[in-house]
Amino acid sequence: QEGYELWLDYKEVQDRTIEKNYAAFLNNVDIIGNSSTIQAIKEELQLAREGFGFDDSETGGDSKLIIGVQSKLPSSLRNQAKTENLEEEGYNITSLKNGKTILISANSEVALLYGTFGLLREMQQQNDISNLKIEEKPKIQKRVLNHWDNLDRTVERGYAGFSIWDWHLLPELIKPEYKDYARANAAIGINGTVLTNVNSNALILTPHYIEKVKALAEVFRPYGIQVYLTARFSAPIELGDLDTADPLNEDVKQWWKNIADEIYAEIPDFGGFLVKADSEGQPGPFQYDRTHVDGANMLAEAVAPHDGIIMWRAFVYSEEDPDDRAKQAYDQFIPYDGNFADNVLVQVKNGAIDFQPREPFHPMFGAMPDTPLMMEFQITQEYLGFSSHLVFLPKLFEEVLDEDTYADGKNSTVAKVIDGTNSNKKLTGIAGVANIGTEKNWTGNPFGQANWYGFGRLAWDPYMDSEEIAQEWLRINFSNEEDFVKTMTDLLIESREAVVNYMTPLGLHHIMATSHHYGPGPWVDDLGRPEWNPVYYHKADKNGIGFDRTSSGSNALAQYAKPLEEKYSNPETTPEKYLLWFHHLSWDYEMDNGKKLWDNIALHYQKGVEQVEEMQATWNKMEQYVNEREFKKTSMLLEIQLKEAKWWRDACLSYFQQFSEMELPAGVPEPE
Numbered sequence: 298q299e300g301y302e303l304w305l306d307y308k309e310v311q312d313r314t315i316e317k318n319y320a321a322f323l324n325n326v327d328i329i330g331n332s333s334t335i336q337a338i339k340e341e342l343q344l345a346r347e348g349f350g351f352d353d354s355e356t357g358g359d360s361k362l363i364i365g366v367q368s369k370l371p372s373s374l375r376n377q378a379k380t381e382n383l384e385e386e387g388y389n390i391t392s393l394k395n396g397k398t399i400l401i402s403a404n405s406e407v408a409l410l411y412g413t414f415g416l417l418r419e420m421q422q423q424n425d426i427s428n429l430k431i432e433e434k435p436k437i438q439k440r441v442l443n444h445w446d447n448l449d450r451t452v453e454r455g456y457a458g459f460s461i462w463d464w465h466l467l468p469e470l471i472k473p474e475y476k477d478y479a480r481a482n483a484a485i486g487i488n489g490t491v492l493t494n495v496n497s498n499a500l501i502l503t504p505h506y507i508e509k510v511k512a513l514a515e516v517f518r519p520y521g522i523q524v525y526l527t528a529r530f531s532a533p534i535e536l537g538d539l540d541t542a543d544p545l546n547e548d549v550k551q552w553w554k555n556i557a558d559e560i561y562a563e564i565p566d567f568g569g570f571l572v573k574a575d576s577e578g579q580p581g582p583f584q585y586d587r588t589h590v591d592g593a594n595m596l597a598e599a600v601a602p603h604d605g606i607i608m609w610r611a612f613v614y615s616e617e618d619p620d621d622r623a624k625q626a627y628d629q630f631i632p633y634d635g636n637f638a639d640n641v642l643v644q645v646k647n648g649a650i651d652f653q654p655r656e657p658f659h660p661m662f663g664a665m666p667d668t669p670l671m672m673e674f675q676i677t678q679e680y681l682g683f684s685s686h687l688v689f690l691p692k693l694f695e696e697v698l699d700e701d702t703y704a705d706g707k708n709s710t711v712a713k714v715i716d717g718t719n720s721n722k723k724l725t726g727i728a729g730v731a732n733i734g735t736e737k738n739w740t741g742n743p744f745g746q747a748n749w750y751g752f753g754r755l756a757w758d759p760y761m762d763s764e765e766i767a768q769e770w771l772r773i774n775f776s777n778e779e780d781f782v783k784t785m786t787d788l789l790i791e792s793r794e795a796v797v798n799y800m801t802p803l804g805l806h807h808i809m810a811t812s813h814h815y816g817p818g819p820w821v822d823d824l825g826r827p828e829w830n831p832v833y834y835h836k837a838d839k840n841g842i843g844f845d846r847t848s849s850g851s852n853a854l855a856q857y858a859k860p861l862e863e864k865y866s867n868p869e870t871t872p873e874k875y876l877l878w879f880h881h882l883s884w885d886y887e888m889d890n891g892k893k894l895w896d897n898i899a900l901h902y903q904k905g906v907e908q909v910e911e912m913q914a915t916w917n918k919m920e921q922y923v924n925e926r927e928f929k930k931t932s933m934l935l936e937i938q939l940k941e942a943k944w945w946r947d948a949c950l951s952y953f954q955q956f957s958e959m960e961l962p963a964g965v966p967e968p969e
């Protein structure tokens with residue numbers, strides 16, 4: 298009812314024929330092995346049987362589901378398992394004996410768990426399982442959630458309650474949520490979680506907390522989920538042991554080695570550290586005149602003997618170089634390509650500013666062939682209406698992943714950079730800043746679940762189509778009725794463009810209100826640092842609007858590969874969605890549709906409002922397919938979204954109108 302089960306709500310199968318068919322397999326399962334992961338598989342199958350409503354008496358003759366690691370299968374099945382290309386985490390689901398047997402096989406037990414979830418996903422969508430031939434393996438190795446959770450249980454940019462990690466009661470009290478969290482993540486292939494905020498607290502590295510982390514790691518282990526922590530760079534000083542954190546100092550190096558050894562003694566499969574250094578006030582190597590490489594490699598050395606990794610963030614910008622914040626990370630990191638240790642991933646946000654409703658891809662992607670770059674997406678909706686607005690983010694993620702960097706000729710997409718195809722390094726990763734909290738349904742907005750789900754699916758396969766993800770999630774979560782699935786898929790896909798239209802159309806960005814980033818604030822011009830002010834980004838004046846990032850402006854465009862640089866240098870050939878990201882144009886600049894820029898801006902804001910109205914109208918027709926609580930909750934949330942879309946439109950248009958001094962075009966109402 299409340300949505301607690303996420304995508305593991307195995308709904309009763311209504312169709313008798315389908316029910317009998319599925320039950321025949323789930324009631325006759327042969328699972329080889331007895332580890333904790335195998336136990337998890339058994340438990341999940343049992344939950345599924347109960348949820349689907351299968352009766353033990355439905356034995357279905359000789360139908361059988363066999364689950365086993367290839368090397369442990371009976372010899373008659375071993376050749377049929379075909380696991381040679383699956384590596385550690387891939388699985389096969391194959392129908393044998395004229396469909397009477399379904400075999401799930403793999404090279405590891407965790408992969409069997411993924412395969413089990415894969416089969417259950419087919420059943421949740423009521424797909425035909427008579428002739429299965431599924432081969433799946435993840436394209437990215439480290440598929441990780443980043444929790445920006447503080448030790449006091451507040452969550453930075455979290456809009457779904459407090460942190461689910463109840464540090465106070467750990468390690469003794471193991472909440473059922475921990476296991477359900479692991480199940481939900483394993484079901485979509487997530488294999489790592491960073492428990493703590495990147496704005497970090499050194500205390501997490503003390504034995505008092507490590508014991509608690511260990512308790513969580515034990516819950517997650519059967520589900521193939523590794524635990525990571527954030528490492529505060531100044532921890533050697535803050536925890537009272539040293540008076541420096543200089544990464545080249547021998548004592549400092551040894552200090553981190555000791556910490557790593559202590560953690561690994563408790564948590565042998567600990568994943569490693571995520572680090573935000575020299576960014577927004579976080580300590581880092583710069584204070585000691587050292588570089589990102591010095592910092593990252595020092596930590597990498599400490600975890601390397603234990604097969605740990607370091608995820609070193611590239612979200613850096615400084616007030617000393619106020620010309621264009623968008624250029625700074627690239628400038629700071631590119632010179633070090635090839636210098637990071639083999640177990641370091643540089644974690645880069647999808648765009649060069651900060652998780653906006655739309656940004657061109659970050660120019661670092663494709664520009665560091667000798668450094669593994671890890672994608673950082675934000676699932677929590679910091680700049681996209683928190684958990685009050687319905688926005689389907691897989692559409693945004695897909696857009697970024699599909700962009701061509703041209704780094705290695707045409708068709709060098711961002712997805713190919715991060716999955717290692719277009720990189721000389723083979724460590725690969727993707728992170729999503731979690732939208733999870735203590736709300737009964739984990740994410741607050743019922744549709745926030747789709748963003749967590751979709752992140753996981755794209756982390757597994759960054760080439761997946763966002764429409765397919767929407768359909769899967771809708772079927773699993775609500776209903777398999779075609780009318781519902783089709784209509785709601787369109788709504789989800791469109792929801793992303795709607796938010797861009799009513800917040801930041803045509804390449805506008807970072808015009809949200811100060812610090813909380815909720816609602817419009819394009820007029821703000823008095824914050825301490827220039828690059829925190831919205832006026833810095835839209836640059837509206839009597840002459841026009843937009844950020845000139847061509848050679849006549851900040852020249853950030855030069856950070857992109859030649860074909861893009863050339864194309865985007867000219868406003869005529871710049872995709873309109875990025876127009877004001879790269880150009881400052883006059884209010885009467887004529888666009889493709891023959892209308893002036895000002896009119897187009899206004900019409901986009903209006904369109905955004907209309908799109909939300911349409912979402913509302915569509916949702917009102919869906920009542921029969923969804924449970925009452927979620928129906929009502931979503932209806933009320935859409936009411937907020939509509940009110941705020943109008944707020945955005947009216948606030949931005951009346952502010953910009955002072956400069957354009959032009960009338961609103963027909964169809965756009967005067968601000969109230």
Ligand code: GCW
Nearest residue numbers: 445453454495496573612651
């Ligand atoms: O998006 C900005 C946020 C900060 C965040 C920072 C970061 C964790 O406003 O809250 O801090 O980015 O990504 O480090």
